[in-house]
Amino acid sequence: SYELTQPLSVSVALGQTASISCGGNNIGNKNVQWYQQKPGQAPLLLIYADSRRPHGIPERFSGSNSGNTATLTISRAQVGDEADYFCQVWDSTTGVFGPGTEVTVL
Amino acid sequence: QVGLQESGPGLLRPSQTLSLTCTVSGGSIRSGSYYYNWIRQAAGNRLEWIGRMYSVGRTDYNPSLKNRVIISVDMSKNQLSLELSSVTAADTAVYYCARMSSSIMAPDVWGQGTTVIVS
Numbered sequence: 001s002y003e004l005t006q007p008l009s010v011s012v013a014l015g016q017t018a019s020i021s022c023g024g025n026n027i028g029n030k031n032v033q034w035y036q037q038k039p040g041q042a043p044l045l046l047i048y049a050d051s052r053r054p055h056g057i058p059e060r061f062s063g064s065n066s067g068n069t070a071t072l073t074i075s076r077a078q079v080g081d082e083a084d085y086f087c088q089v090w091d092s093t094t095g096v097f098g099p100g101t102e103v104t105v106l
Numbered sequence: 107q108v109g110l111q112e113s114g115p116g117l118l119r120p121s122q123t124l125s126l127t128c129t130v131s132g133g134s135i136r137s138g139s140y141y142y143n144w145i146r147q148a149a150g151n152r153l154e155w156i157g158r159m160y161s162v163g164r165t166d167y168n169p170s171l172k173n174r175v176i177i178s179v180d181m182s183k184n185q186l187s188l189e190l191s192s193v194t195a196a197d198t199a200v201y202y203c204a205r206m207s208s209s210i211m212a213p214d215v216w217g218q219g220t221t222v223i224v225s
Contacts, residue, residue, distance in 0.1 A: 001169065001170075031211065033212040033213075035153075042202055042204075042216035042217065042218055042219055043153065043202075043213075043216060044216075045212055045213065045214040048210050048211070048212035048214070049210070049211075049212075054210075054214055084151060086153055088153075088155075088212070090211065093166040094155065094166065094168060094169065095143065095145070095155030095158070095168070096155065097145075097152065097153040097154065097155060099152050100151055100152060100153070
């Protein structure tokens with residue numbers, strides 16, 4: 001079965017840029033989605049198809065994907081960005097999520 | 107605006123069958139443009155995709171759960187259902203239903219989730 005890896009945690013200074021990686025075998029050949037989840041809330045779709053933002057998602061959130069690593073970048077980090085972030089792909093007809101990364105804004 | 111609401115028993119005994127429903131409001135579950143997913147999240151926070159229904163009756167399941175899962179739809183009630191048999195403590199989780207359009211293929215409308223405890 002297909003597996004995704006993410007760092008357990010990432011810290012970023014207020015106003016700076018955070019990068020969260022999502023590793024998988026030839027993940028560059030798949031479309032990657034990214035979700036933000038805050039405590040007590042359902043996940044929120046941030047990025048789909050590697051780099052596309054749904055309506056209403058700030059431009060500060062961007063994504064890229066190549067080779068064996070996809071990356072979510074949070075620019076100009078805000079306190080409100082503190083959350084868990086999950087990557088997700090479709091492995092044929094099966095949904096696969098990464099283990100999640102906790103982002104702390106210092 | 108479409109909304110999803112999960113419901114079901116909060117507590118089950120081991121070996122019982124879990125039955126959950128997801129009521130769709132503000133839109134018809136009949137639409138062939140959407141996939142409806144069940145996703146769960148156990149303590150420790152990892153999200154696990156359970157399965158999905160699309161094209162009114164077609165389903166895909168997580169291979170790790172396939173032998174225990176049935177996803178179905180009741181169009182008269184605009185509801186999606188999940189049945190998970192032979193539950194164990196490992197099935198304790200928050201269960202979400204989530205809709206995705208065929209054009210995006212990413213769940214972008216989520217219910218609030220319902221907590222299920224197996225004990």
